Amino acid sequence: MATDSAASAGPQSIPALLARNAERYAALPAYREKEFGIWQSWTWAEAAEEIRAMALGFLSLGMERGDYVAIIGRNRPALYWSMVAAQMCGAIPVPLYQDAVAEEMAYVLDHCGARFVVCGDQEQVDKVIEVQDRIHHIEHVAYLDKRGMRKYDHSRMNALEDIVAEGRAGHHRYEGELDKRIAELGYDQTCVMLYTSGTTGKPKGVVLSNRNIIETSRASVEFDRLTHNEEVLAYLPMAWVGDFIFSIGQAYWAGFTVNCPESAETMMTDLREIGPTYFFAPPRVFEGQLTSVMIRMEDASRLKKWLFHRFMAVARRVGPAILDGKPVGGGDRLAYGLGNLFIYGPLKNTLGFSRVRVGYTAGEAIGPEIFDFYRSLGINLKQLYGQTEASVFITQQPDGEVRSDTVGVPSPGVEVRIADSGEVYYRSPGTFVEYYKNAESTASTKDAEGWVATGDAGFFEPDTGHLRIIDRAKDVGKMADGRLFAPKYVENKLKFFPNILEAVVFGANRDRCTAFVNIDLTAVGNWAERNNIAYSSYQELAGHPKVYDMIRGHVEEVNRSVADDPMLSGCQVHRFLILHKELDADDGEMTRTRKVRRNVIGEKFADLIGALYDGSDSIYTETEVTYEDGRKGKIRATLRIEDAAVVEPAGQRMAAE
């Protein structure tokens, strides 16, 4: 039944799925949003009506087939609706990262040639207005939150609410046209265009067709047996492909409920109130939660601490096995059951994970301790591997085959092969159509047979068939003496320590590896408080000798673990420094999805890298920083550089000589 022909007989666009859901799940909740302290909800029938009215309103503003409509804002139902409404008009939604500064936004708005922009609030409108003197094709700006908007020139601007009202008022005039346009939507027409965050160079517009999105959603919904009863919390950037798949693709295919938090700050509270059954988060969210649990446990009473540690030990021993349905002894089961009553249950409830049936993490490697912590509590946290060009899914872990160091087996319908170079290639129904206005990149990424290069190096484990990712293919290099250099492998090991937020390892074409480290202010700050270490700024804490001692301990531990792998033992970190500022997307050092941009960092901190290799113990540096409002400033600091002990693997030395 899951064949291609069967699917292509079904709804062939998001608006078509909406129409199906409005009938099939008419009275079931489609969207919820917390506003004014109360969860407001819309059924599928109500949502369909709102979206239709909005589409009519867009028509009244002259939206044409093939127009690009940029959407900028935090996750709110009306913004999701605006994407579907744009599709109804035959236009193509382009969600953008809301935290992008005007400069970055200008590039994307210019590249896609957006005629319409839908903004969440005044902040986003201001950014659009700022770039409008350079980008002349923006004809109309709509905004959702009316606050502070009264004084703006409204000759080419409207509140979204007014557009919807206009659509309702003019429904007789536009209904025929709208129905015609909805009927025209085909399986191979563009569904959405998403810009990749771009670890290198400018962002690229990934064109995904209705086929890509719907086939992928259908397959992944079946894979995890998702139903219309699922609850998800939409809190990840709308510009990210994952959010589009979860909150639109899968939500529309399965007909489940998308819940939008009240604000970014209330996300944790809202998570607890909703208790999602299907949850997705990048590793840093899980890390953050675990860190805050551990910090709070430090302040708990002795009895509670004892109970917690005692039962967590039980959970670590048998929890994952119980979750995977493997045989576990009666005594352990009883202990785990008690633990569930006293510790795991309440803890899961506090975290908002009581009802999670399927949870995913992806985007970065997750630390084994963190991963196991959640799984031992009985939360079915799994890993998947994907990218925008694949409409997310390349591989994922089936229930019962979950491990922290693999990314699972190929998703249904996806073919994966490893090239001789070690690079991972895939081909699937979700494979993107093209990079918008960039035939050259399209050709170099996707070959004539539809195989796409992921840019990641990896291998299949022979006995399990699970894929393991080592690093970005282009980052995997050689050291001066020819040994393999895989920076991310080491960086991930470093980042698994809660005290280390980010690490950047250098060593390509060098005789040894060195590293930059960013401390995690929450974890290290708490540690400092408990150890009576006074500090007044991030910079001061980062430079504290005791913090250096602690980080050196972590680096040396990573060195020992790296040395165990004969292939990668050359990647041990010989010298390191702790950066005086957090690496930040606003400064271009990371992408908006928080991946480090090596070349930018390499250039910007060339003086520091020089010092890591010339043997000096400290270096004075000045760094330009960009504040949230786009202004620039400078940070000055003198950084210490320390050596870390490395382990000499006995066999390696022999082999090298």
Next chain:
Amino acid sequence: MNEMTTEGYTTADGRKIGGVLMEMKNITLRFGGVVAIKDISFDIREGEIRAIIGPNGAGKSSMLNVISGFYVPQEGEVWFRGYRRGPMKPYQVARLGIARTFQNIALFEGMSVLDNIMTGRLNHMKSGMLAQALWWGKAEREESENREQVEKIIDFLEIQNIRKTPVGRLPYGLKKRVELARALAAEPRLLLLDEPMAGMNVEEKEDMSRFILDVNDEFGTTIALIEHDMGVVMDLSDRVVVMDYGKKIGDGTPDEVRSNQDVIDAYLGVAHD
């Protein structure tokens, strides 16, 4: 300010300012032998942001207390909405539509943010004590209505995430915002802010400035504020009264005040030779 008519004026950014909301006529306030305010007259117009500035001890807070009705001046008249105002009780002032924040935060530390802001709605609750205690009929309906109003303010000031947090656990900058929220909950015609930016860092000041402007813009609330930070005052206000040693030494738009020699002397000091 000659071009000003009784109908009001239009500000540089195009806002319409209405007629006189409050007028102070020849106010003199003494504490025993100390003269805190000496023969000061000025007005506050409907919809404007009016600042009172001056060096330490100039009498700004005393002036604000006269406006709020807390101090009754020995001489002079206070006119509000066309009526001359006599000595009043605090609840009468509140009923007139005047709300304020304090220089030293005056919130209920043990109560949640929500409950604190709800206290600002007291004047809008008409049901009796018994009905409220029994949570019955009108009392229940009233509470929902008031809660809705409070939630709008919470949304407006972006403090959703601390709604249920006890005020005592909040940092200073947020407490100031909660205080503003409580004052707004009363839906005042005239909002008095006593050093709203005192002790804040740059970011908090920027936030607070934006909220003050938004309140004025969104609800049309007239605002009178005292502030030390000259930059903030000059950016925010439509008109400024400058006081020094209890006397008014300047009154006008920020630009007029900035170029006023007496004001420059008062702030920068003047050589006595």
